[in-house]
Amino acid sequence: MSTNHNGEFFYPSEELKSKLHVKNYDEIYQYAAEHPESFWSVIASELSWFKPWDKVLEWEYPFARWFVGGKTNIAYNALDRHVNTWRRNKLALIWEGENAEVRTYTYLQLQREVNRFANVLKAMGVQKGDRVSIYLPRIPEQMIAMLAAAKIGAIHTLVYAGFSVEALRDRINDAESKIVVTADGGFYNGKVVPLKNIVDEAVSKCPSIISVIVVKRTGADVDMTPGRDLWYHELMALPIASPKCDAEEMDATDPLFILYTSGTTGKPKGVVHSHGGYMVGTYITTKWVFDMKEEDTHWCTADSGWVTGHSYVVYGPLLNGATTVMYEGAPTYPLPDRWWSIVERHNVTIFYTAPTAIRSLMRYGSSWVNRRDLSTLRILGSVGEPINPEAWLWFYKIIGQERCPIMDTWWQTETGMHIITPLPCTPLKPGSASKPFPGIVVDVVDEEGESVKPGEEGFLVIKTPWPAMLQTVYKDPERYKQQYWSRFPGVYFAGDSAKKDEDGYIWIIGRVDDVIKVAGYRLGTAEIESALVSHPAVAEAAAIGKPDPLKGNIIKVFVILKFGYEPSEKLAQELKNHVGHELGPIAKPAEIQFVESLPKTRSGKIMRRVLRAQELGQPVGDLSTLEE
Numbered sequence: 180m181s182t183n184h185n186g187e188f189f190y191p192s193e194e195l196k197s198k199l200h201v202k203n204y205d206e207i208y209q210y211a212a213e214h215p216e217s218f219w220s221v222i223a224s225e226l227s228w229f230k231p232w233d234k235v236l237e238w239e240y241p242f243a244r245w246f247v248g249g250k251t252n253i254a255y256n257a258l259d260r261h262v263n264t265w266r267r268n269k270l271a272l273i274w275e276g277e278n279a280e281v282r283t284y285t286y287l288q289l290q291r292e293v294n295r296f297a298n299v300l301k302a303m304g305v306q307k308g309d310r311v312s313i314y315l316p317r318i319p320e321q322m323i324a325m326l327a328a329a330k331i332g333a334i335h336t337l338v339y340a341g342f343s344v345e346a347l348r349d350r351i352n353d354a355e356s357k358i359v360v361t362a363d364g365g366f367y368n369g370k371v372v373p374l375k376n377i378v379d380e381a382v383s384k385c386p387s388i389i390s391v392i393v394v395k396r397t398g399a400d401v402d403m404t405p406g407r408d409l410w411y412h413e414l415m416a417l418p419i420a421s422p423k424c425d426a427e428e429m430d431a432t433d434p435l436f437i438l439y440t441s442g443t444t445g446k447p448k449g450v451v452h453s454h455g456g457y458m459v460g461t462y463i464t465t466k467w468v469f470d471m472k473e474e475d476t477h478w479c480t481a482d483s484g485w486v487t488g489h490s491y492v493v494y495g496p497l498l499n500g501a502t503t504v505m506y507e508g509a510p511t512y513p514l515p516d517r518w519w520s521i522v523e524r525h526n527v528t529i530f531y532t533a534p535t536a537i538r539s540l541m542r543y544g545s546s547w548v549n550r551r552d553l554s555t556l557r558i559l560g561s562v563g564e565p566i567n568p569e570a571w572l573w574f575y576k577i578i579g580q581e582r583c584p585i586m587d588t589w590w591q592t593e594t595g596m597h598i599i600t601p602l603p604c605t606p607l608k609p610g611s612a613s614k615p616f617p618g619i620v621v622d623v624v625d626e627e628g629e630s631v632k633p634g635e636e637g638f639l640v641i642k643t644p645w646p647a648m649l650q651t652v653y654k655d656p657e658r659y660k661q662q663y664w665s666r667f668p669g670v671y672f673a674g675d676s677a678k679k680d681e682d683g684y685i686w687i688i689g690r691v692d693d694v695i696k697v698a699g700y701r702l703g704t705a706e707i708e709s710a711l712v713s714h715p716a717v718a719e720a721a722a723i724g725k726p727d728p729l730k731g732n733i734i735k736v737f738v739i740l741k742f743g744y745e746p747s748e749k750l751a752q753e754l755k756n757h758v759g760h761e762l763g764p765i766a767k768p769a770e771i772q773f774v775e776s777l778p779k780t781r782s783g784k785i786m787r788r789v790l791r792a793q794e795l796g797q798p799v800g801d802l803s804t805l806e807e
């Protein structure tokens with residue numbers, strides 16, 4: 180990219196532009212807007228189908244069924260499709276452990292591992308439609324287990340390994356999984372992260388679980404419950420673990436995975452995605468947004484316990500026949516240049532990460548970067564939270580050497596795929612996710628659902644269905660309707676506020692509901708509060724996100740103690756640890772304030788926005804519903 184900094188835009192170099200899949204965004208956006216069904220069906224035809232679809236879209240508002248009548252399997256498309264070509268002997272996965280060990284898998288090798296584990300699952304009684312929970316660190320088995328489940332038509336449901344007992348248990352119980360796949364631990368920041376004891380504690384109250392499969396990663400001593408717990412490597416050594424396994428022919432609308440995400444109230448929601456629509460959406464966004472070619476080596480630093488890992492570590496890159504990189508450990512272990520050394524040693528061409536990570540690595544200065552050869556990089560990406568222009572410019576200048584455009588991708592667990600994002604041909608404005616992906620229509624609206632004027636803040640909505648749209652909330656279609664389609668009838672309510680500028684560029688501001696994004700991780704106030712009130716000292720609690728220059732937000736909680744308990748530093752620490760144990764270290768509050776009362780509506784709902792405004796010294800706004 181040239182340094183052509185024309186006004187506020189950054190342009191791709193002519194050289195980069197000449198080789199792009201998409202050279203003209205407006206033209207393609209226009210075509211897709213006029214002929215959405217033919218647009219999506221041409222894209223879907225680039226993938227393999229056992230039977231073509233009868234209908235591109237059946238839109239029974241607010242339920243969208245894509246590629247109805249079509250039969251396919253996403254794991255077939257991610258693996259078998261390539262194994263049937265010259266790509267069988269190219270690398271599908273480069274994995275690096277924190278202790279510097281490297282494992283690689285060609286497409287053929289990965290397919291065989293997946294088939295073997297698929298056969299193990301089958302032999303254990305897992306059938307099409309059954310749920311398999313996966314609670315693993317970032318090791319190849321995480322990806323293998325996902326693809327194995329998908330291959331036999333089972334539904335995978337990952338729980339991020341940074342979550343703990345309560346969070347894991349709730350998710351397994353809601354999904355009613357038969358199996359949970361875990362490990363004896365993982366390596367992170369020089370320490371062993373124990374997982375098996377968390378599983379033991381969680382599963383003691385999970386009646387649906389018949390078996391716990393344990394991958395040996397650290398060699399740490401773990402308790403194995405006879406009759407329930409089995410070693411992964413022992414199962415994979417059995418004759419049943421044959422490397423041959425035909426993909427189950429799935430309806431395009433059959434569920435592929437459930438991923439739990441924090442919502443406004445109560446329990447986490449099980450977001451359901453399908454084999455067909457999700458496949459088409461992740462395939463094409465990976466191809467166009469990152470300009471992915473099969474010779475690319477793509478590294479997305481996310482964990483597959485989150486949607487970013489599902490779509491852009493596992494499915495997107497493999498559907499495109501590229502090489503995907505997975506790294507187990509911390510970005511600064513043993514030194515602050517670990518990530519840049521990975522880029523250098525594995526010749527990474529596309530690098531996709533989160534603003535928090537960029538901000539924290541920025542603090543170590545550019546000399547750690549400059550000693551490394553990052554000349555293979557071509558495209559950069561950002562996701563998870565708004566990227567501030569300062570971090571954007573550092574990423575652009577120091578990591579991308581003013582050569583690599585940054586794709587600031589806005590999307591959600593629910594959207595499955597990128598929704599608002601530049602393409603590499605798009606002129607960029609630092610801090611703006613720019614424009615909707617072709618085929619997608621978005622708007623920023625006011626309280627009444629009317630489009631706001633350029634520069635005014637409003638609510639972000641999506642106006643037409645898209646292929647990787649969530650199908651429903653697992654076992655709760657009412658909640659799906661209520662959560663996403665009731666605030667503004669007819670359109671999808673994303674939960675974010677945003678502005679649109681004079682050029683039609685969208686600037687995301689942040690969540691307007693009770694979701695808190697901490698270091699790019701999505702957490703819900705309800706889960707944090709319920710973890711707090713499960714402590715004997717706590718009568719009531721309210722959690723808010725408080726802006727933080729490094730993490731985007733930190734968690735601050737307001738706590739009312741029960742009679743007989745006195746506020747103290749020690750108790751505050753104990754409560755933080757309690758949340759860490761129940762929900763996970765990522766959900767630990769950074770600040771605790773003991774209070775006598777909380778602002779509530781007359782119907783008894785905590786008004787978190789009042790707490791947030793007070794905390795930030797901002798006007799508290801409309802207080803007409805406040806109790807007193």
Ligand code: 6R9
Pocket residue numbers: 440485486487561562563564565566587588589590591592593612673674675687689690696699700701
């Ligand atoms: C992919 C992912 C979704 C929420 C979303 C928004 C925030 C994601 C963003 C961004 C500004 C971006 N978000 N990408 N905000 N700019 N490029 O993060 O999914 O964990 O479900 O979170 O993340 O607030 O609504 P998820």
